[in-house]
Amino acid sequence: MSEIDDTTHFGFETVALGEKQTRVDEVFHSVARRYDVMNDLMSAGLHRVWKQNLVSMLRPSRTRPFHHLDVAGGTGDVAFRIVEAGGPRTRVTVADINAGMLAVGRERAAKRRESRVEFVEANAEALPFGDASQDGYTIAFGIRNVPRIERALSEARRVLKPGSRFLCLEFSRVDLPGLDRLYEAYSFAVIPRIGELVAKDRDSYQYLVESIRRFPAPGAFARMIEAAGFARVTHRPLSGGIVAIHSGWAM
Protein backbone atom coordinates (compact mmCIF):
# COMPACT_ATOMS: atom_id res chain seq x y z
CA MET A 1 0.00 0.00 0.00
CA SER A 2 1.26 3.44 -0.80
CA GLU A 3 -0.36 6.79 -0.30
CA ILE A 4 2.37 8.40 -2.39
CA ASP A 5 1.60 6.64 -5.67
CA ASP A 6 -2.13 6.50 -4.88
CA THR A 7 -2.41 2.75 -5.30
CA THR A 8 -3.27 -0.05 -2.93
CA HIS A 9 -4.31 -3.69 -3.14
CA PHE A 10 -7.64 -5.32 -3.66
CA GLY A 11 -6.65 -8.87 -2.86
CA PHE A 12 -3.68 -9.63 -5.15
CA GLU A 13 -4.64 -6.87 -7.61
CA THR A 14 -3.06 -3.43 -7.51
CA VAL A 15 -5.82 -0.83 -7.76
CA ALA A 16 -6.23 2.93 -7.42
CA LEU A 17 -6.88 3.99 -3.82
CA GLY A 18 -10.27 5.38 -4.85
CA GLU A 19 -11.28 2.11 -6.51
CA LYS A 20 -10.63 -0.17 -3.54
CA GLN A 21 -13.53 1.06 -1.41
CA THR A 22 -16.00 0.60 -4.29
CA ARG A 23 -14.82 -2.97 -4.85
CA VAL A 24 -14.92 -3.76 -1.10
CA ASP A 25 -18.44 -2.33 -0.88
CA GLU A 26 -19.55 -4.62 -3.72
CA VAL A 27 -18.14 -7.62 -1.84
CA PHE A 28 -20.07 -6.87 1.37
CA HIS A 29 -23.30 -5.89 -0.41
CA SER A 30 -23.15 -9.22 -2.18
CA VAL A 31 -22.46 -11.35 0.92
CA ALA A 32 -24.40 -9.41 3.61
CA ARG A 33 -27.35 -11.85 3.88
CA ARG A 34 -25.09 -14.92 4.10
CA TYR A 35 -22.27 -13.21 6.02
CA ASP A 36 -22.89 -14.65 9.49
CA VAL A 37 -23.56 -18.20 8.36
CA MET A 38 -20.46 -18.09 6.16
CA ASN A 39 -18.31 -17.10 9.13
CA ASP A 40 -19.48 -20.15 11.05
CA LEU A 41 -18.89 -22.43 8.08
CA MET A 42 -15.47 -21.11 7.10
CA SER A 43 -14.03 -21.00 10.60
CA ALA A 44 -15.92 -24.02 12.01
CA GLY A 45 -17.32 -21.65 14.63
CA LEU A 46 -13.86 -20.43 15.73
CA HIS A 47 -14.68 -16.78 14.93
CA ARG A 48 -16.98 -16.86 17.98
CA VAL A 49 -14.07 -17.79 20.25
CA TRP A 50 -11.85 -15.10 18.71
CA LYS A 51 -14.53 -12.44 19.16
CA GLN A 52 -15.14 -13.57 22.73
CA ASN A 53 -11.40 -13.15 23.41
CA LEU A 54 -11.59 -9.63 22.02
CA VAL A 55 -14.48 -8.75 24.34
CA SER A 56 -12.70 -10.30 27.34
CA MET A 57 -9.71 -8.05 26.67
CA LEU A 58 -11.97 -5.00 26.35
CA ARG A 59 -13.71 -5.64 29.68
CA PRO A 60 -16.53 -3.07 29.31
CA SER A 61 -17.51 -1.56 32.64
CA ARG A 62 -20.40 -3.37 34.34
CA THR A 63 -21.22 -0.39 36.54
CA ARG A 64 -20.26 2.90 34.86
CA PRO A 65 -21.54 4.31 31.54
CA PHE A 66 -19.42 2.84 28.73
CA HIS A 67 -19.76 4.28 25.21
CA HIS A 68 -18.09 1.95 22.83
CA LEU A 69 -17.43 2.23 19.10
CA ASP A 70 -17.22 -0.91 16.96
CA VAL A 71 -15.89 0.17 13.58
CA ALA A 72 -16.51 -1.93 10.46
CA GLY A 73 -18.95 -3.66 12.79
CA GLY A 74 -21.11 -5.02 9.97
CA THR A 75 -23.98 -7.14 11.25
CA GLY A 76 -23.27 -6.32 14.91
CA ASP A 77 -21.70 -9.64 15.88
CA VAL A 78 -19.05 -8.05 18.11
CA ALA A 79 -21.37 -5.30 19.39
CA PHE A 80 -23.93 -7.79 20.74
CA ARG A 81 -21.18 -9.58 22.65
CA ILE A 82 -19.96 -6.29 24.14
CA VAL A 83 -23.36 -5.24 25.48
CA GLU A 84 -23.81 -8.74 26.92
CA ALA A 85 -20.46 -8.49 28.71
CA GLY A 86 -21.03 -4.92 29.90
CA GLY A 87 -23.53 -3.44 32.30
CA PRO A 88 -26.91 -1.80 31.71
CA ARG A 89 -25.16 1.48 30.90
CA THR A 90 -22.99 -0.02 28.15
CA ARG A 91 -23.87 1.36 24.71
CA VAL A 92 -22.27 0.32 21.42
CA THR A 93 -22.28 2.23 18.17
CA VAL A 94 -21.64 0.04 15.15
CA ALA A 95 -20.08 2.18 12.43
CA ASP A 96 -19.86 0.60 8.99
CA ILE A 97 -19.67 1.94 5.45
CA ASN A 98 -22.02 -0.67 4.03
CA ALA A 99 -25.80 -0.18 4.21
CA GLY A 100 -26.43 -3.86 3.38
CA MET A 101 -24.41 -5.13 6.35
CA LEU A 102 -26.01 -2.53 8.65
CA ALA A 103 -29.52 -3.55 7.54
CA VAL A 104 -28.82 -7.15 8.61
CA GLY A 105 -27.43 -5.83 11.91
CA ARG A 106 -30.53 -3.72 12.58
CA GLU A 107 -32.76 -6.74 11.93
CA ARG A 108 -30.70 -8.82 14.35
CA ALA A 109 -30.97 -6.09 17.02
CA ALA A 110 -34.74 -5.90 16.55
CA LYS A 111 -35.09 -9.69 16.88
CA ARG A 112 -33.08 -9.61 20.12
CA ARG A 113 -34.97 -6.52 21.34
CA GLU A 114 -31.53 -4.96 21.86
CA SER A 115 -31.72 -1.19 22.14
CA ARG A 116 -28.18 -0.68 23.49
CA VAL A 117 -26.67 -1.15 20.01
CA GLU A 118 -27.09 1.50 17.32
CA PHE A 119 -26.02 1.30 13.69
CA VAL A 120 -24.47 4.24 11.84
CA GLU A 121 -23.26 4.41 8.25
CA ALA A 122 -19.74 5.80 8.45
CA ASN A 123 -16.28 5.49 6.96
CA ALA A 124 -13.50 4.35 9.30
CA GLU A 125 -11.23 6.93 7.63
CA ALA A 126 -13.44 9.89 8.61
CA LEU A 127 -15.55 9.07 11.65
CA PRO A 128 -18.52 11.35 12.45
CA PHE A 129 -17.73 11.38 16.18
CA GLY A 130 -16.12 13.99 18.36
CA ASP A 131 -12.55 14.01 19.68
CA ALA A 132 -12.13 11.94 22.88
CA SER A 133 -15.79 10.86 22.76
CA GLN A 134 -15.44 7.05 23.11
CA ASP A 135 -14.58 4.74 26.02
CA GLY A 136 -13.39 1.96 23.71
CA TYR A 137 -12.78 1.15 20.04
CA THR A 138 -12.82 -2.25 18.36
CA ILE A 139 -12.41 -3.26 14.74
CA ALA A 140 -12.79 -6.94 13.88
CA PHE A 141 -11.83 -8.27 10.46
CA GLY A 142 -12.40 -4.75 9.19
CA ILE A 143 -9.14 -2.82 8.90
CA ARG A 144 -7.83 -5.08 6.15
CA ASN A 145 -10.65 -3.79 3.96
CA VAL A 146 -10.02 -0.09 4.55
CA PRO A 147 -8.02 1.58 1.73
CA ARG A 148 -6.05 4.01 3.94
CA ILE A 149 -5.25 2.07 7.11
CA GLU A 150 -3.16 4.93 8.54
CA ARG A 151 -6.17 7.25 8.39
CA ALA A 152 -8.42 4.72 10.13
CA LEU A 153 -5.83 4.31 12.91
CA SER A 154 -5.47 8.04 13.32
CA GLU A 155 -9.27 8.39 13.54
CA ALA A 156 -9.35 5.66 16.18
CA ARG A 157 -6.79 7.60 18.21
CA ARG A 158 -8.71 10.86 17.78
CA VAL A 159 -12.10 9.57 19.01
CA LEU A 160 -10.78 7.64 22.03
CA LYS A 161 -10.74 9.19 25.49
CA PRO A 162 -7.34 9.25 27.20
CA GLY A 163 -6.84 5.96 29.10
CA SER A 164 -9.12 3.95 26.82
CA ARG A 165 -8.27 1.01 24.64
CA PHE A 166 -7.99 0.28 20.92
CA LEU A 167 -8.41 -3.39 19.99
CA CYS A 168 -8.15 -4.87 16.53
CA LEU A 169 -8.94 -8.49 15.69
CA GLU A 170 -7.52 -9.41 12.32
CA PHE A 171 -6.20 -12.35 10.34
CA SER A 172 -2.50 -12.74 10.94
CA ARG A 173 0.40 -15.07 10.09
CA VAL A 174 0.23 -18.75 11.01
CA ASP A 175 3.34 -19.52 13.06
CA LEU A 176 3.00 -23.27 13.71
CA PRO A 177 5.06 -25.52 11.41
CA GLY A 178 2.70 -27.81 9.51
CA LEU A 179 -0.39 -25.74 10.25
CA ASP A 180 0.88 -23.05 7.86
CA ARG A 181 0.74 -25.33 4.80
CA LEU A 182 -2.57 -26.85 5.84
CA TYR A 183 -4.06 -23.40 6.37
CA GLU A 184 -2.75 -22.17 3.02
CA ALA A 185 -4.30 -25.12 1.20
CA TYR A 186 -7.59 -24.76 3.07
CA SER A 187 -7.74 -21.01 2.39
CA PHE A 188 -7.16 -21.12 -1.33
CA ALA A 189 -8.83 -24.42 -2.23
CA VAL A 190 -11.77 -24.63 0.17
CA ILE A 191 -12.93 -21.13 1.18
CA PRO A 192 -13.73 -19.79 -2.33
CA ARG A 193 -15.58 -23.07 -3.00
CA ILE A 194 -17.71 -22.67 0.17
CA GLY A 195 -18.38 -19.07 -0.95
CA GLU A 196 -19.54 -20.34 -4.32
CA LEU A 197 -21.84 -22.99 -2.86
CA VAL A 198 -23.32 -21.10 0.09
CA ALA A 199 -23.12 -17.38 -0.73
CA LYS A 200 -23.24 -17.98 -4.51
CA ASP A 201 -20.22 -15.71 -4.74
CA ARG A 202 -16.81 -17.26 -5.29
CA ASP A 203 -15.04 -13.99 -6.16
CA SER A 204 -15.83 -12.30 -2.84
CA TYR A 205 -14.30 -15.18 -0.91
CA GLN A 206 -11.31 -15.29 -3.26
CA TYR A 207 -10.85 -11.60 -2.32
CA LEU A 208 -11.10 -12.56 1.37
CA VAL A 209 -8.22 -15.07 1.23
CA GLU A 210 -6.06 -12.84 -0.95
CA SER A 211 -6.61 -9.83 1.29
CA ILE A 212 -5.48 -11.88 4.29
CA ARG A 213 -2.17 -12.62 2.53
CA ARG A 214 -1.75 -8.95 1.63
CA PHE A 215 -2.27 -7.62 5.14
CA PRO A 216 0.94 -6.47 6.93
CA ALA A 217 2.71 -8.97 9.24
CA PRO A 218 1.84 -8.49 12.94
CA GLY A 219 5.08 -6.64 13.82
CA ALA A 220 4.65 -4.21 10.92
CA PHE A 221 1.01 -3.60 11.82
CA ALA A 222 1.96 -3.00 15.46
CA ARG A 223 4.38 -0.29 14.26
CA MET A 224 1.55 1.36 12.32
CA ILE A 225 -0.55 1.41 15.49
CA GLU A 226 2.36 3.04 17.36
CA ALA A 227 2.82 5.56 14.56
CA ALA A 228 -0.84 6.58 15.01
CA GLY A 229 0.05 7.65 18.55
CA PHE A 230 -1.04 4.66 20.65
CA ALA A 231 0.96 3.61 23.71
CA ARG A 232 1.79 0.16 25.15
CA VAL A 233 1.14 -1.52 21.81
CA THR A 234 1.02 -5.32 21.94
CA HIS A 235 -0.34 -8.19 19.88
CA ARG A 236 -1.45 -11.64 20.84
CA PRO A 237 -1.76 -14.50 18.33
CA LEU A 238 -4.71 -16.89 18.62
CA SER A 239 -5.17 -20.34 17.06
CA GLY A 240 -1.55 -20.68 15.99
CA GLY A 241 -1.49 -17.19 14.48
CA ILE A 242 -4.53 -17.60 12.19
CA VAL A 243 -5.71 -14.37 13.82
CA ALA A 244 -4.20 -11.86 16.25
CA ILE A 245 -5.59 -9.28 18.61
CA HIS A 246 -3.69 -5.99 18.46
CA SER A 247 -3.98 -3.63 21.39
CA GLY A 248 -2.99 -0.04 22.05
CA TRP A 249 -3.88 2.60 24.61
CA ALA A 250 -4.87 6.20 24.01
CA MET A 251 -2.92 8.39 26.43
Ligand SMILES: C[S@@+](CC[C@H](N)C(=O)[O-])C[C@H]1O[C@@H](n2cnc3c(N)ncnc32)[C@H](O)[C@@H]1O
Ligand atom coordinates in the same frame (compact mmCIF):
# COMPACT_ATOMS: atom_id res chain seq x y z
C1 LIG B 1 -15.34 -8.93 7.29
S1 LIG B 1 -16.56 -7.73 7.72
C2 LIG B 1 -16.42 -7.67 9.49
C3 LIG B 1 -17.73 -7.44 10.18
C4 LIG B 1 -17.70 -7.58 11.70
N1 LIG B 1 -16.72 -6.71 12.31
C5 LIG B 1 -17.45 -9.00 12.12
O1 LIG B 1 -16.36 -9.28 12.62
O2 LIG B 1 -18.33 -9.84 11.94
C6 LIG B 1 -15.76 -6.24 7.20
C7 LIG B 1 -16.64 -5.02 7.33
O3 LIG B 1 -15.83 -3.86 7.07
C8 LIG B 1 -16.68 -2.89 6.48
N2 LIG B 1 -15.87 -1.83 5.88
C9 LIG B 1 -15.08 -1.91 4.77
N3 LIG B 1 -14.49 -0.72 4.54
C10 LIG B 1 -14.91 0.13 5.51
C11 LIG B 1 -14.65 1.49 5.81
N4 LIG B 1 -13.82 2.23 5.07
N5 LIG B 1 -15.25 2.05 6.89
C12 LIG B 1 -16.10 1.32 7.66
N6 LIG B 1 -16.39 0.02 7.41
C13 LIG B 1 -15.80 -0.58 6.37
C14 LIG B 1 -17.49 -3.71 5.51
O4 LIG B 1 -18.63 -3.01 5.04
C15 LIG B 1 -17.80 -4.96 6.34
O5 LIG B 1 -19.00 -4.82 7.02
